[in-house]
Amino acid sequence: MIALDKVAFRYAGHPVFTDLSLEVHSGEMFGILGPNGSGKTTLLKLLRAVIRPEAGEIRVEGAPLARLRRREVAQKIAVVPQAAAPGYPFPVDEFVAMGRYPWKPGWFGLPASGSEVEKALQVTDTSHLAAQRVNTLSGGELQRVLLARALVQDASILLLDEASSHLDLDHRLAFAHLLKALNRERGVTIVQVSHDLDLAAALCDRVLVLDRQGRIAALGTPAEVYTEEMFHTVFGAEVRIDPHPDTGAPRVCPHFF
Amino acid sequence: MKRVSPFLVIAACVLLIEGAGSLAAAATFTDMLGRTLSVPEPPRRIVSLVPSVTEVLYSLGMEDRLVGVTTFCTYPEAATSKPLVGGYADPSLEAIIARKPDLLIVSAAVTTPTQVARYEKLGIPTFVIHATGLPSTIQMLRQIGEVTGVPEAGEELAQRLEAVRDRVRSAVAKRSRPTVLTAVMITPLTVAGPKTLIHDLLEAAGGNNVVPDTPVRYPTWGPEAVVAADPEVIIVSPHPGQPEPGALFHRWPVLSAVRSQRVVSVEADWLQRPGPRLALGLQALVKAFHGIDVSLEVAQ
Amino acid sequence: MRRQVSLRWSWWLLLPLILFLSLILSLSFGAMPLPLSALWKAIVGTSDETARTILLEIRLPRALLAILVGASLGTAGGAFQGVLRNPLADPYLLGVSGGAALGAVTALALGLPFAWALPLAAFIGALGALGMVYLVAHAHRGSTHTLILSGVMIGSLASSLLLFLLWTVPADPMRSVLFWLMGNLGTADTDWLPLGTLFTAAAFFVLWCQAPALDLLTQGEETAADLGLAVGRSRLLLLTAAGALTAMAVALAGLVGFVGLVVPHVVRLLLGPAHRRLLPASALLGASFLLLSDLVARIVLAPAEIPIGVVTAMIGAPFFLYLLRRKEGRG
Numbered sequence: 101m102i103a104l105d106k107v108a109f110r111y112a113g114h115p116v117f118t119d120l121s122l123e124v125h126s127g128e129m130f131g132i133l134g135p136n137g138s139g140k141t142t143l144l145k146l147l148r149a150v151i152r153p154e155a156g157e158i159r160v161e162g163a164p165l166a167r168l169r170r171r172e173v174a175q176k177i178a179v180v181p182q183a184a185a186p187g188y189p190f191p192v193d194e195f196v197a198m199g200r201y202p203w204k205p206g207w208f209g210l211p212a213s214g215s216e217v218e219k220a221l222q223v224t225d226t227s228h229l230a231a232q233r234v235n236t237l238s239g240g241e242l243q244r245v246l247l248a249r250a251l252v253q254d255a256s257i258l259l260l261d262e263a264s265s266h267l268d269l270d271h272r273l274a275f276a277h278l279l280k281a282l283n284r285e286r287g288v289t290i291v292q293v294s295h296d297l298d299l300a301a302a303l304c305d306r307v308l309v310l311d312r313q314g315r316i317a318a319l320g321t322p323a324e325v326y327t328e329e330m331f332h333t334v335f336g337a338e339v340r341i342d343p344h345p346d347t348g349a350p351r352v353c354p355h356f357f
Numbered sequence: 358m359k360r361v362s363p364f365l366v367i368a369a370c371v372l373l374i375e376g377a378g379s380l381a382a383a384a385t386f387t388d389m390l391g392r393t394l395s396v397p398e399p400p401r402r403i404v405s406l407v408p409s410v411t412e413v414l415y416s417l418g419m420e421d422r423l424v425g426v427t428t429f430c431t432y433p434e435a436a437t438s439k440p441l442v443g444g445y446a447d448p449s450l451e452a453i454i455a456r457k458p459d460l461l462i463v464s465a466a467v468t469t470p471t472q473v474a475r476y477e478k479l480g481i482p483t484f485v486i487h488a489t490g491l492p493s494t495i496q497m498l499r500q501i502g503e504v505t506g507v508p509e510a511g512e513e514l515a516q517r518l519e520a521v522r523d524r525v526r527s528a529v530a531k532r533s534r535p536t537v538l539t540a541v542m543i544t545p546l547t548v549a550g551p552k553t554l555i556h557d558l559l560e561a562a563g564g565n566n567v568v569p570d571t572p573v574r575y576p577t578w579g580p581e582a583v584v585a586a587d588p589e590v591i592i593v594s595p596h597p598g599q600p601e602p603g604a605l606f607h608r609w610p611v612l613s614a615v616r617s618q619r620v621v622s623v624e625a626d627w628l629q630r631p632g633p634r635l636a637l638g639l640q641a642l643v644k645a646f647h648g649i650d651v652s653l654e655v656a657q
Numbered sequence: 658m659r660r661q662v663s664l665r666w667s668w669w670l671l672l673p674l675i676l677f678l679s680l681i682l683s684l685s686f687g688a689m690p691l692p693l694s695a696l697w698k699a700i701v702g703t704s705d706e707t708a709r710t711i712l713l714e715i716r717l718p719r720a721l722l723a724i725l726v727g728a729s730l731g732t733a734g735g736a737f738q739g740v741l742r743n744p745l746a747d748p749y750l751l752g753v754s755g756g757a758a759l760g761a762v763t764a765l766a767l768g769l770p771f772a773w774a775l776p777l778a779a780f781i782g783a784l785g786a787l788g789m790v791y792l793v794a795h796a797h798r799g800s801t802h803t804l805i806l807s808g809v810m811i812g813s814l815a816s817s818l819l820l821f822l823l824w825t826v827p828a829d830p831m832r833s834v835l836f837w838l839m840g841n842l843g844t845a846d847t848d849w850l851p852l853g854t855l856f857t858a859a860a861f862f863v864l865w866c867q868a869p870a871l872d873l874l875t876q877g878e879e880t881a882a883d884l885g886l887a888v889g890r891s892r893l894l895l896l897t898a899a900g901a902l903t904a905m906a907v908a909l910a911g912l913v914g915f916v917g918l919v920v921p922h923v924v925r926l927l928l929g930p931a932h933r934r935l936l937p938a939s940a941l942l943g944a945s946f947l948l949l950s951d952l953v954a955r956i957v958l959a960p961a962e963i964p965i966g967v968v969t970a971m972i973g974a975p976f977f978l979y980l981l982r983r984k985e986g987r988g
Contacts (some may be wrong), residue, residue, distance in 0.1 A: 181879075575959030
């Protein structure tokens with residue numbers, strides 16, 4: 101689905117990645133973890149084709165990302181950004197319809213968007229907000245609307261950059277449920293950068309841990325990756341790992357004092 | 358006295374130079390704003406910041422005492438070779454001081470009270486003229502003559518202009534007065550309103566200005582206003598560098614003045630510079646309005 | 658939601674109606690009082706020559722010019738506010754005004770004939786400055802902030818060159834250029850109208866087709882790219898079209914302020930920010946606004962005309978504040 105082959109990238113002269121190879125499978129829920137400065141967001145930018153690797157290659161569904169045109173990238177990959185001030189006060193339905201842009205036919209036409217938008221609003225439970233202006237939404241509502249916009253893109257891959265990390269607990273959980281459902285029911289491949297270790301462990305099929313040198317410190321199922329030693333060497337933090345009482349997914353307990 | 362002792366010549370020169378300041382008595386004058394100022398009698402180093410005053414000073418035969426002019430003082434042509442002190446609105450203070458004037462003449466139209474105060478503070482006697490119409494122009498001729506120590510010459514200039522004015526007035530007294538529009542700028546079309554020198558000249562030459570009184574002395578008009586006013590005569594008097602006036606008016610054959618070919622160009626200085634050449638302006642206007650030739654000669 | 662949609666539809670009847678009424682008003686009033694019936698008589702050709710000349714050769718071309726310039730500035734303003742993601746952007750922000758002024762004064766300094774060289778030089782100057790801003794700001798990849806800052810700087814540079822040229826050119830022709838730059842619908846040569854209309858229509862069509870791209874750009878460069886927009890290319894196209902519209906307006910009528918700033922803003926309050934609606938509505942409202950402003954400028958001190966920029970600001974600013982307050986009040 102997504103394959104990185106010996107990718108190298110420098111930022112302002114400093115190497116972020118020197119030799120990164122990685123594969124994300126189709127239909128996978130994939131988490132990217134790592135301490136600050138490990139290049140999580142840079143990796144996501146490489147996948148979004150906002151920046152280009154200096155060496156190596158990224159392939160999406162077999163096609164080299166560098167050769168795809170913008171709209172072709174957007175037809176394959178949709179991005180859910182962090183909810184930020186959305187600028188001009190678009191009504192929610194029009195805001196979500198922007199996600200149809202990659203499917204705009206020709207120079208003059210407008211993509212048919214009505215049914216897709218309605219569906220996405222239903223899926224994200226935002227139909228009642230359709231006429232409301234985006235600048236009046238709460239953080240949780242806006243995040244769901246941003247997800248809806250990514251959904252109408254009809255892409256097989258969703259990229260999320262800490263999309264829910266600043267939300268309140270209830271919204272964060274609701275958002276996690278939504279992602280899970282999308283992944284299970286629609287087979288959408290989801291790649292998300294996360295700071296929430298426990299939530300990532302509960303959600304993701306596999307997680308990638310990057311160390312401060314941008315190397316792969318660990319890659320595998322949460323149960324394989326979450327070890328006390330890994331948190332010690334990569335994050336420099338002393339923790340205990342125990343299984344979640346309901347799910348059995350690993351849970352991170354920091355030593356406080 | 359065929360042979361003059363060199364000693365005497367030198368002594369006379371020394372006396373003249375040494376005594377120049379103390380010998381010349383200072384006299385008090387009132388300028389056109391009612392300010393009083395003390396000027397050496399007569400002033401020997403005059404700086405003029407007003408193009409029309411420069412012109413008047415030449416007419417008074419004062420060119421030898423004129424030691425500084427502005428870049429806009431272009432008439433008579435000899436004036437352009439005088440030392441420059443800058444533009445009329447923004448002269449260089451240093452350049453003015455460097456000319457060591459004992460009389461500075463400025464116009465209330467462009468020189469601000471602050472600037473005048475500055476000149477006074479620097480010990481430069483500053484005479485402010487304020488000529489906005491025909492009567493004040495005639496008064497200005499007299500006052501310039503007085504302050505520069507040649508009141509007779511000033512009086513003569515004033516009387517000559519008055520004589521031409523009176524002759525023109527009596528020539529047109531019994532005639533019907535055409536309606537007139539005067540354009541001082543073509544783009545945008547800028548016309549002379551009632552509170553202007555041009556208006557006085559139009560009236561004296563037997564024309565009726567069609568421009569009504571507005572808060573603006575020189576209002577901007579659209580073509581519709583011209584068509585609505587439909588003046589019998591259009592006087593075009595822009596400064597050089599403006600677009601061809603014909604192009605504007607001849608597009609509107611509906612105008613009486615265009616149909617009867619009474620769009621007349623008059624040199625801008627003749628109508629706009631308050632000075633002796635206004636006589637030429639009056640002559641041109643009365644010719645345009647009534648077809649009368651008026652002599653400028655003054656019977657003694 | 659339904660209510661809002663129906664309201665939107667009513668705007669598409671109202672805006673053209675407003676424009677039509679503005680046009681009728683604009684033709685009906687002026688320095689010369691003419692009864693409304695004269696308008697009809699002039700159309701059917703039974704009026705006297707003077708009324709006919711005034712209506713068909715003076716008021717009508719001027720009204721058409723106002724429509725053209727107002728529509729151009731409204732559209733260009735809407736486009737610039739979208740591309741630059743800044744509701745305070747106006748069409749002159751990216752060095753266009755400075756460039757136009759510099760072009761006009763250069764033409765004058767070179768002694769080129771006023772009537773045709775001035776609009777042409779202003780047009781070239783405006784687009785030239787915009788192009789320079791684009792290159793300097795690396796706008797193909799750079800941010801909108803860099804673009805705006807570069808615009809301000811190039812504008813200042815143009816102004817300083819302008820001041821230098823002003824110093825070398827004699828004062829009297831200069832005054833004409835300054836007046837012309839202040840914005841004036843009365844001095845424009847109506848011979849430019851057909852060409853201007855064609856040009857404006859073309860630029861407007863390009864912008865209108867690109868309305869979805871404009872919507873995307875309001876979300877920021879990265880999001881726009883994520884949504885499938887080739888940001889650099891799209892921005893170049895949009896800036897060129899909006900810049901050409903502005904340059905055309907400046908060439909025809911000088912720097913008419915306020916229309917390009919306030920009209921798209923008002924439309925956004927009324928119809929929302931989507932550019933498929935915003936651009937045509939801004940064109941319609943901009944045209945009406947300039948028509949009415951010009952009417953006021955012509956009749957307040959008739960027969961004297963007051964500068965159009967004074968009127969656009971005096972009508973536009975309070976109206977805008979009123980709308981803003983009403984909007985705030987409704988929450």
